[in-house]
Amino acid sequence: xxxxxxxxxxxxxPLVVVGDQTPVAGRCMTCHKDKxxxxxxxxxxxxxxxHEVTCLDCHGAQKGDRDGFRHExxxxxxxxxxxxxxKCHANQFKxxxxxxxxTAGQILESADAYLAHAPGGEPVAIPxxxxxxxxxxxxxxxxxxxxxxxxxxNSGIGRINPDGSKGSCTACHSRHQFxxxxxRRPEACGKCHLGPDHPQKEVYEESKHGNAFFTHVPQMNLxxxxxxxxxxxxxxxxxxxxxxxxxxxxKVTHDVGQRISWTLRPPVSKMKPDWQRKRQSMKxxxxxxHGGRFVDGHYYxxxxxxxxxxxxxAEPAGKIMAxxxxxxxxxxxxxxxxxxxxxYWELWHHEGxxxxxxxxxxxxxxxxxxxIYEVAQHFYFKFLPAAxxxxxxEVNKLIDQVLADPMHAWMQRPTxxxxxxxxxxxxxxxxxxxxxxxxx
Amino acid sequence: xxxxxxxxxxWRGLCTNWLGTTGVVLTTTAFILFLxxxxxxxxxxxxxxxxxxxxxxALPLLFVLGLLFxxxxxWLHRRRTGKSTRELLSERFEAELVASSxxxxxxxxxxxxxxxxxxxxxxxxxxxxxxxxxxxxxxGTACHSVMNPEWVTYQSSPHAxxxxxxCHVGQGARAAFDAKLNGAWxxxxxxxxxxxxxxPTPVHNLxxxxxxxERCHWPQAxxxxxxxxxxxxxxDEASTPxxxxxxxxxGSGSGRRRGEIHWHVAGHNxxxxxxxxxxxxxxxxxxxxxxxxxxxxxxNRRAPPGAAPPPDVRVLxxxxxxxxxxxxxxxxxxxxxxxxxxxxxxxxxxxxRRQALAALTGSYRAGTGPRAVDLDFRGHxxxxxxxxxxxxxxxxxxxVRSLQDVYRRNIHSGMNITWNAYPDHIGHxxxxxxxxxHSPDMVDGTGRPVSSECTLCHSMLxxxxxxxxxxLQPPDPADRECEMGLFxxxxxxxxxxxxxxxxxxxxxxxxEWSSRGGxxxxxxxxx
Numbered sequence: 001x002x003x004x005x006x007x008x009x010x011x012x013x014p015l016v017v018v019g020d021q022t023p024v025a026g027r028c029m030t031c032h033k034d035k036x037x038x039x040x041x042x043x044x045x046x047x048x049x050x051h052e053v054t055c056l057d058c059h060g061a062q063k064g065d066r067d068g069f070r071h072e073x074x075x076x077x078x079x080x081x082x083x084x085x086x087k088c089h090a091n092q093f094k095x096x097x098x099x100x101x102x103t104a105g106q107i108l109e110s111a112d113a114y115l116a117h118a119p120g121g122e123p124v125a126i127p128x129x130x131x132x133x134x135x136x137x138x139x140x141x142x143x144x145x146x147x148x149x150x151x152x153x154n155s156g157i158g159r160i161n162p163d164g165s166k167g168s169c170t171a172c173h174s175r176h177q178f179x180x181x182x183x184r185r186p187e188a189c190g191k192c193h194l195g196p197d198h199p200q201k202e203v204y205e206e207s208k209h210g211n212a213f214f215t216h217v218p219q220m221n222l223x224x225x226x227x228x229x230x231x232x233x234x235x236x237x238x239x240x241x242x243x244x245x246x247x248x249x250x251k252v253t254h255d256v257g258q259r260i261s262w263t264l265r266p267p268v269s270k271m272k273p274d275w276q277r278k279r280q281s282m283k284x285x286x287x288x289x290h291g292g293r294f295v296d297g298h299y300y301x302x303x304x305x306x307x308x309x310x311x312x313x314a315e316p317a318g319k320i321m322a323x324x325x326x327x328x329x330x331x332x333x334x335x336x337x338x339x340x341x342x343x344y345w346e347l348w349h350h351e352g353x354x355x356x357x358x359x360x361x362x363x364x365x366x367x368x369x370x371x372i373y374e375v376a377q378h379f380y381f382k383f384l385p386a387a388x389x390x391x392x393x394e395v396n397k398l399i400d401q402v403l404a405d406p407m408h409a410w411m412q413r414p415t416x417x418x419x420x421x422x423x424x425x426x427x428x429x430x431x432x433x434x435x436x437x438x439x440x
Numbered sequence: 441x442x443x444x445x446x447x448x449x450x451w452r453g454l455c456t457n458w459l460g461t462t463g464v465v466l467t468t469t470a471f472i473l474f475l476x477x478x479x480x481x482x483x484x485x486x487x488x489x490x491x492x493x494x495x496x497x498a499l500p501l502l503f504v505l506g507l508l509f510x511x512x513x514x515w516l517h518r519r520r521t522g523k524s525t526r527e528l529l530s531e532r533f534e535a536e537l538v539a540s541s542x543x544x545x546x547x548x549x550x551x552x553x554x555x556x557x558x559x560x561x562x563x564x565x566x567x568x569x570x571x572x573x574x575x576x577x578x579x580g581t582a583c584h585s586v587m588n589p590e591w592v593t594y595q596s597s598p599h600a601x602x603x604x605x606x607c608h609v610g611q612g613a614r615a616a617f618d619a620k621l622n623g624a625w626x627x628x629x630x631x632x633x634x635x636x637x638x639x640p641t642p643v644h645n646l647x648x649x650x651x652x653x654e655r656c657h658w659p660q661a662x663x664x665x666x667x668x669x670x671x672x673x674x675x676d677e678a679s680t681p682x683x684x685x686x687x688x689x690x691g692s693g694s695g696r697r698r699g700e701i702h703w704h705v706a707g708h709n710x711x712x713x714x715x716x717x718x719x720x721x722x723x724x725x726x727x728x729x730x731x732x733x734x735x736x737x738x739x740n741r742r743a744p745p746g747a748a749p750p751p752d753v754r755v756l757x758x759x760x761x762x763x764x765x766x767x768x769x770x771x772x773x774x775x776x777x778x779x780x781x782x783x784x785x786x787x788x789x790x791x792x793r794r795q796a797l798a799a800l801t802g803s804y805r806a807g808t809g810p811r812a813v814d815l816d817f818r819g820h821x822x823x824x825x826x827x828x829x830x831x832x833x834x835x836x837x838x839x840v841r842s843l844q845d846v847y848r849r850n851i852h853s854g855m856n857i858t859w860n861a862y863p864d865h866i867g868h869x870x871x872x873x874x875x876x877x878h879s880p881d882m883v884d885g886t887g888r889p890v891s892s893e894c895t896l897c898h899s900m901l902x903x904x905x906x907x908x909x910x911x912l913q914p915p916d917p918a919d920r921e922c923e924m925g926l927f928x929x930x931x932x933x934x935x936x937x938x939x940x941x942x943x944x945x946x947x948x949x950x951x952e953w954s955s956r957g958g959x960x961x962x963x964x965x966x967x
Contacts, residue, residue: 024940026927031894033903033924049920052946072893142887144880 025054027072042177058084066139066162067146078145078152079137083165092169095254102166104158105134111335111345119336126150132192134159134168157192181222186210189239196350198265199370203354203363204239212236230288242285249284259285261437262306264356267348268314269306271437279437298362300435305359305367307434309352313379316402317347320387323398329390340386347383351375380411406430446537450550453532454510456517463509470503474565489581496569500562507558570616579604583630586639589852590767596849599766606655607766610647618645637856641863642720642763649758650705653765657758659692662702665899666690669908671781672773679780679793683908685901687932701897704756711756713877716744718751720760721863726877726890738882738890761873764864771870772800772859775846784842786835789828795820799843806853810844817843899932917945 032055033040043049048057061068061077068077082102086093096102107113107129116125126135134156138148145152157171171191172183182188190201204210213220216235224232229247243259246252261279263272272278279299286295321344324330330338336345355371358364384403387395402408407430410418421427451468455461477495480486518528529538529547537546544552572578580591594600599607609619622645629635646652665687673679692706704711710729716722724743727735759765770778776796779785785792799817817840821828828836851858863871878892894900902910903924911932915925922942 024923024927024942026923026925027893027895029921029924030900030903030928031892034894044920052917052920052922052942054923054942144887 025056027074028055028059031072039176042175046177046179048176048178053088057087067137069144069146078147079161080170081159081161081163081165082167082169083161083163085169086165089169092254093165096167096169097165099167099255100257101157104132105130105136105156105160105166106158107133115336118334130154130156132156134166134171136160137162179223180225180227184220184222184227184238184240184245186213186238193239196354198353198357199366200239200357200361203357203361203366206363206365207361209237209362213238228288229285234289237285237289242282245285247285247288249287250281262302262356262360264306264353264360267318267352268310269356275437299437302359303437304431304435305372306356308431309355309372309375311434312407313375314348314352316405317344317379317383320383320395320398320402323395324387324390324392327392327394329392329395340383340389343378343382343386347375347378351378446546446550449534449537450547453537453547454514456513456532457520458513459509459516460513463506463513466502466506466509468506470499470506471561474499474503474561478568487577489578489584492572492578493582496565496572500565500569503565504562574603574605574609576604579608583626585854586630586635589638589855589857592849592852593767593769597766597768602656602766607652608646610652615647637854638852638861639855640719642718642759644718646759653758653762659702659706662690662692662700662706664691667901668898669902670777672777672904673780673787673793675791675794675797677790679787679791681781682904682906683902683910684904685908685910687899687901689897689899704761705758711877712753713756714753715751716740720751720754721872721876723876723882724750726756726882736884738877738884740879740881741883742881761865764862764866769850769857769860769862769864770846771864772797772846772850774870775850776800779839779842779846785839786832789821789832789835789839790825791820792839796839796843800847801859809847809851809853813843813847814840895928895931900928901932903928915942917942 029040048054056074056076058080059076059078061075063075065075065077067079068075070076082093082096113125113129116129120128129135130151131154135151135154137151137154137159139146139162140148143149155168155170157167159168159171160166161168169178172188173179174182186201186204190204193200194202205214213236219233219235220238221227221233226232227245229237229241229245231248241247243256244253257272257278259278259282261272261275261282262269283295283299286298321340324340330341332338336342351371351374354366355368355375358366358368358371384399387399403411410427418427451464454464474495477486477491477499481492481495514528518525521528523531533547539545543549576591576594580587580594594604605619609615626635668686668688670684670686672682672684674682689700690702691700693700693703693709703709708729711726712735713726714724716724722744723740725737725739727737730736754760776785776793779796780787780793785796787793789795795817798820799813802812802816804812818829818836821836860870863873865871865873865876867873868875874897875892878890878896880889880892882890901912902908903921905911907913911925911928913925915922915929919925923940926940926942
């Protein structure tokens with residue numbers, strides 16, 4: 001009898017193999033080729049398709065995944081996180097995870113988020129701020145794909161994902177083609193790095209680098225697998241070239257910020273931790289196309305501009321603003337409920353950054369007309385009058401002290417005399433120490 | 441000749457006044473004209489539907505009118521003169537005509553004879569009228585301006601030998617009465633130009649499809665699968681063909697077995713729905729009868745704001761899907777592909793399919809279409825491929841003729857019918873079709889949607905593929921669509937392929953990928 005059963009089981013064994021119904025992405029592809037033909041076509045043209053990386057490799061969910069749901073016989077998740085991509089792209093995942101980009105979603109305590117939520121309101125915070133910064137992904141068990149409308153769609157670069165990972169690879173490598181070329185073009189970064197407060201895209205477009213890029217796009221070899229500056233292309237650098245990609249001396253990195261020596265974001269710029277190494281890294285990229293003296297000269301000029309902004313305007317304005325606050329002169333309690341706060345905010349957050357970014361990326365117009373020119377105008381004729389408006393003796397005393405500084409004393413002198421000092425070089429002597437990077 | 445003389449004297453006697461005279465003239469003229477027209481029609485000399493309308497509608501009407509005028513004239517005459525009927529009879533007719541006899545006077549006998557002739561004539565005329573109106577030619581050409589598009593498409597349809605009335609009127613006196621009543625309104629709306637252009641669909645007063653369609657097509661007749669090969673051609677120089685081959689599961693299933701298309705109307709199965717408006721382009725809900733007689737409802741969670749009041753609940757029948765079973769308008773892409781596939785447009789002509797589509801879909805002034813199609817198609821080759829004009833002139837001529845035929849069949853500017861004026865619900869390519877119900881948005885009380893999976897209704901043996909039966913081949917790991925082929929082959933042939941051969945050669949991670957050489961040889965650190 002036992003033999004009989006055993007024999008029967010053996011005979012049945014091939015049926016088990018024949019009946020193998022491991023979900024394959026072919027089922028997804030069959031329908032989605034028709035229902036979402038654009039999405040399917042993008043995937044079809046991608047490197048993923050070439051290497052049989054198919055739907056379930058990225059969208060397949062594990063039992064227990066909070067955003068997983070059953071769909072036509074498979075357990076899937078709409079949201080693909082850096083952790084999912086990291087299954088194959090392990091290095092990139094690690095680099096992204098420790099990058100400054102990955103922290104962009106944690107802005108809820110920042111002044112930016114306060115502004116969006118208080119003077120603005122949640123409906124602007126989601127499509128406005130979180131579209132770039134990324135927000136915390138909220139789940140809705142009742143939604144067909146388990147994702148709450150308030151957090152989906154969202155491909156913000158610092159998205160806080162339900163699996164604990166940070167960021168979204170599709171912020172730069174758009175679904176579903178995940179093109180290398182797209183991420184290497186300035187437009188990829190330009191989705192967020194633009195506008196009145198950080199016009200990196202516009203500065204780049206104004207610069208010789210941008211000019212050369214748009215002139216020579218066909219020579220940029222953008223879709224090549226290997227993309228080493230000066231070797232695989234030499235026409236122009238893009239954002240990716242300098243901040244991420246390989247040069248003969250550099251490895252590629254997804255930890256954006258590893259080649260940045262100044263932080264140009266805060267009210268007063270500072271050198272970043274380990275700035276010498278970072279600057280050296282960036283200089284390594286520059287060296288693919290430029291000589292050493294050229295590169296050093298650029299940094300000499302940039303350091304000068306940043307410190308001009310810092311010392312002539314940002315630091316004094318910061319001190320005055322702090323004193324106004326400290327002495328309780330602000331009429332309304334809430335932050336940004338007084339005009340002077342908006343003036344001060346724009347002084348550093350808008351004009352001040354524009355000047356610094358302009359100098360960092362060789363955009364002359366942004367350095368001066370959109371930059372320091374406006375900083376100066378708003379400092380002298382908006383910010384100081386707004387501070388004096390409180391008629392507080394201490395604040396007025398501080399303002400007088402600031403204006404007594406030789407850098408600001410020009411206001412009390414005859415024009416001819418100033419022009420003579422410019423011609424003789426005497427006025428320039430005031431700034432001679434600005435060209436050295438700050439020691440931390 | 442005595443009866444003829446009697447008849448003449450009888451008629452003269454009836455002409456009491458102008459009304460009686462008119463009656464006699466009308467009746468006699470209508471009768472003679474009818475006989476003449478009927479003889480000409482029988483001889484095949486006159487076939488025009490408008491003459492038919494006069495013969496079968498106007499003349500019998502005049503005939504009856506005349507008959508009514510005669511007694512009316514007599515009555516008026518009697519009232520005016522104040523004489524009795526006997527006195528008038530003696531006065532109007534000669535004595536011998538009114539002289540009584542055992543079989544009645546000659547006047548009475550003439551009246552009886554003529555009444556019999558009238559009855560026979562009206563019976564014959566009525567029968568001929570109904571018979572004439574049952575002919576497709578009448579329906580198609582009597583109201584030429586309105587019906588012409590339907591008439592043209594009907595003639596080249598699979599139902600070209602089924603009479604219009606078989607589907608549109610149906611069986612029985614009630615159906616005929618309804619149809620004539622509706623027809624009367626249509627005549628008014630055509631006469632006074634009250635109708636819309638194009639005529640809106642669906643037609644809401646069609647006979648129940650189960651009564652008409654199922655006389656030839658009954659659900660039990662659907663079994664097995666049907667292979668349908670769709671050929672598309674790329675817009676490239678060679679008009680490269682791409683194949684989509686479907687094995688349509690057209691069976692009627694048995695009992696509650698679903699997944700076969702005619703299950704919807706088979707056995708005791710019943711599907712009913714309420715659309716969002718009269719166009720039936722979107723559903724508010726759809727219900728399926730359960731074994732216990734209750735209904736399981738799937739509601740549209742994205743129902744567009746519908747008409748108020750909402751349309752009636754309908755039981756799904758043939759025409760809900762086969763809404764263009766006969767009056768088939770072609771999609772221009774389908775037409776271009778069909779012409780290339782059957783060789784009416786030679787693929788040897790550079791960019792033949794692309795230019796065919798361009799010629800068909802050009803924007804032309806009303807009435808100039810066919811000529812413009814010629815100019816567009818031929819003009820392209822004259823400008824860009826003059827060689828083709830000299831070497832392939834005959835192929836170009838044939839292509840132009842075929843394209844003009846397609847254009848004439850499908851474009852009817854008088855009725856504002858341009859390309860795709862009407863949705864086609866068979867499938868889901870040229871209208872929402874199946875997806876009005878089979879959509880992820882149609883969910884039951886628990887949120888579970890109606891299945892909308894592709895292989896529910898058809899297996900796919902090729903899908904925009906290079907070969908017509910691509911997926912019957914073992915899947916090729918080098919093909920980007922390998923997994924799709926694998927799935928569809930399994931689905932069609934049954935689960936006979938273990939594992940996933942498509943992934944067999946795929947690198948497991950980036951390092952492995954890099955180490956395999958080729959373009960990745962430089963290593964990931966430099967990419």
